[in-house]
Amino acid sequence: MHILLQIVTIIWLIDLKLVKTLDNGLVRTPPMGWMSWERFACNIDCDNYPNECISEQLYKDIADRLVADGYKEVGYNYVNIDDCWTEMTRDPVTKRLVANHKRFPNGIKALADYVHSKGLLLGIYGDVGTKTCGGYPGARGEDGTDYDTIDAQTYAEWGVDSLKLDGCYADTKNMTNMYPEMSRALNSSGRAIVYACSWPAYQIGQNPDYRRIAQYCNYWRNFDDIMDSWTSVTSIIDFYAKYQDVLVKYHGPGAWNDPDMLIIGNFGLSLEQSRAQMALWAIWSAPLLMSNDLRSIGGQYKEILQNRDIIAVNQDKLGILGTRVHSKSGIEVWVKPMTPIVKGVNTYAIVYLNRVVLGTPLIISFKLSSLIAGLPSEPLYNVYDLYDNSKLIGKLSNDQNLTLKVNTSGSVRMVKLTPVFKSDEIENDLN
Ligand SMILES: *[C@@H]1O[C@H](CO)[C@@H](O)[C@H](O)[C@H]1NC(C)=O
Ligand SMILES: *[C@@H]1O[C@H](CO)[C@@H](O)[C@H](O)[C@H]1NC(C)=O
Numbered sequence: 001m002h003i004l005l006q007i008v009t010i011i012w013l014i015d016l017k018l019v020k021t022l023d024n025g026l027v028r029t030p031p032m033g034w035m036s037w038e039r040f041a042c043n044i045d046c047d048n049y050p051n052e053c054i055s056e057q058l059y060k061d062i063a064d065r066l067v068a069d070g071y072k073e074v075g076y077n078y079v080n081i082d083d084c085w086t087e088m089t090r091d092p093v094t095k096r097l098v099a100n101h102k103r104f105p106n107g108i109k110a111l112a113d114y115v116h117s118k119g120l121l122l123g124i125y126g127d128v129g130t131k132t133c134g135g136y137p138g139a140r141g142e143d144g145t146d147y148d149t150i151d152a153q154t155y156a157e158w159g160v161d162s163l164k165l166d167g168c169y170a171d172t173k174n175m176t177n178m179y180p181e182m183s184r185a186l187n188s189s190g191r192a193i194v195y196a197c198s199w200p201a202y203q204i205g206q207n208p209d210y211r212r213i214a215q216y217c218n219y220w221r222n223f224d225d226i227m228d229s230w231t232s233v234t235s236i237i238d239f240y241a242k243y244q245d246v247l248v249k250y251h252g253p254g255a256w257n258d259p260d261m262l263i264i265g266n267f268g269l270s271l272e273q274s275r276a277q278m279a280l281w282a283i284w285s286a287p288l289l290m291s292n293d294l295r296s297i298g299g300q301y302k303e304i305l306q307n308r309d310i311i312a313v314n315q316d317k318l319g320i321l322g323t324r325v326h327s328k329s330g331i332e333v334w335v336k337p338m339t340p341i342v343k344g345v346n347t348y349a350i351v352y353l354n355r356v357v358l359g360t361p362l363i364i365s366f367k368l369s370s371l372i373a374g375l376p377s378e379p380l381y382n383v384y385d386l387y388d389n390s391k392l393i394g395k396l397s398n399d400q401n402l403t404l405k406v407n408t409s410g411s412v413r414m415v416k417l418t419p420v421f422k423s424d425e426i427e428n429d430l431n
């Protein structure tokens with residue numbers, strides 16, 4: 001049994017190696033940080049919304065909060081600008097993008113310097129087409145001129161560390177050619193810049209070429225924009241479940257599927273649904289990019305976002321996209337193999353998700369071997385409750401049941417299973 005599991009793991013690792021992923025050495029674990037879009041969208045009205053408009057002040061405030069309130073310490077280190085940061089036209093002479101003069105009076109370079117001085121990294125936003133989704137200049141002129149090289153050099157000179165390239169106002173069939181061009185331009189700029197593509201999100205249901213996408217992008221959005229609602233989160237969960245067999249193949253260090261931002265701390269999710277979003281994004285090894293207002297977020301939401309044990313699941317070095325192993329009548333179980341691997345047996349993270357919207361909390365119970373195929377019988381598995389300070393709540397063999405009571409309406413329980421061998425305990429006793 002052991003050997004079988006080891007072989008499966010090895011085959012999986014070899015298979016990933018055969019998929020040639022973007023070789024820039026960046027984001028070997030899923031990126032973590034903050035991004036303005038879901039919470040602040042394209043608010044450019046700084047007269048009426050001085051604290052909420054897309055401006056250098058917003059990003060500086062967020063950088064300050066990341067550092068002062070402990071987010072940076074647990075791993076959140078990217079501050080990502082999204083749409084609506086530029087003037088409506090390029091510089092007529094240099095053809096460069098220009099930051100909006102009123103809202104970014106000191107320009108992007110100064111903002112990058114500020115963010116770097118805090119030990120953080122700066123991300124920026126562009127579009128592969130003629131315009132961004134908000135109608136600002138894209139990487140292609142109306143006349144077909146290609147500005148990839150100019151933009152990549154500009155970002156590099158400013159000290160930008162990450163680029164999200166959206167896909168509005170572009171021929172979706174031609175993204176296969178256009179997205180790699182920016183990838184090459186970023187590489188030629190000589191600066192290490194993470195490349196986040198929206199490419200497959202514009203090809204939903206059209207069988208995106210994930211092998212090629214992983215060759216050119218560090219991470220990629222593949223489904224609709226997240227909105228501030230549980231309905232939006234469940235649509236993403238359903239998408240990941242439906243396509244998991246395809247998505248899992250091209251997902252790993254430096255090449256991540258991106259289910260979009262964490263909306264924890266906004267208005268749309270209950271506390272328990274917020275725990276559910278964090279749990280699933282961790283199970284998927286997904287980018288953890290918060291979009292919320294860190295200046296006014298509630299303490300219980302902050303606690304979810306800074307849960308170190310769950311972040312450790314997300315940041316596990318194998319970077320496996322966990323998958324749904326059970327779904328019936330509103331009850332789902334998600335499983336992710338992770339490290340440490342003890343004598344060929346993985347550690348696992350497991351999420352029980354209760355989507356039932358009627359009645360009292362449910363007792364959910366599954367035999368471990370029914371959730372994890374080929375789970376060896378020899379070790380016992382310590383069960384730690386990741387939403388209760390990793391408290392040890394059980395010690396199970398593979399033919400025993402993991403039984404947890406789970407609240408309704410989008411609540412989760414999340415545990416970690418670590419294999420414990422009898423012989424190890426004896427060795428430890430002798431030491
Ligand atoms: C497709 O993209 C390539 C690379 O940007 C470009 O040269 C070509 O003109 C585009 N073709 C169409 C039909 O848009
Ligand atoms: C450019 O690509 C090469 C390999 O294709 C890689 O070794 C190098 O680190 C990349 N450089 C940058 C700046 O991304």
Ligand SMILES: *[C@@H]1O[C@H](CO)[C@@H](O)[C@H](O)[C@H]1NC(C)=O
Nearest residue numbers: 365366367368370400401403
């Ligand atoms: C144990 O889990 C199995 C499903 O794997 C279930 O059919 C069975 O009812 C559970 N046993 C108990 C005592 O809950």
Ligand SMILES: *[C@@H]1O[C@H](CO)[C@@H](O)[C@H](O)[C@H]1NC(C)=O
Nearest residue numbers: 272361387406407411412413
């Ligand atoms: C379930 O709901 C109860 C009652 O609201 C709450 O006290 C408890 O913390 C919840 N349990 C979990 C695991 O979220």
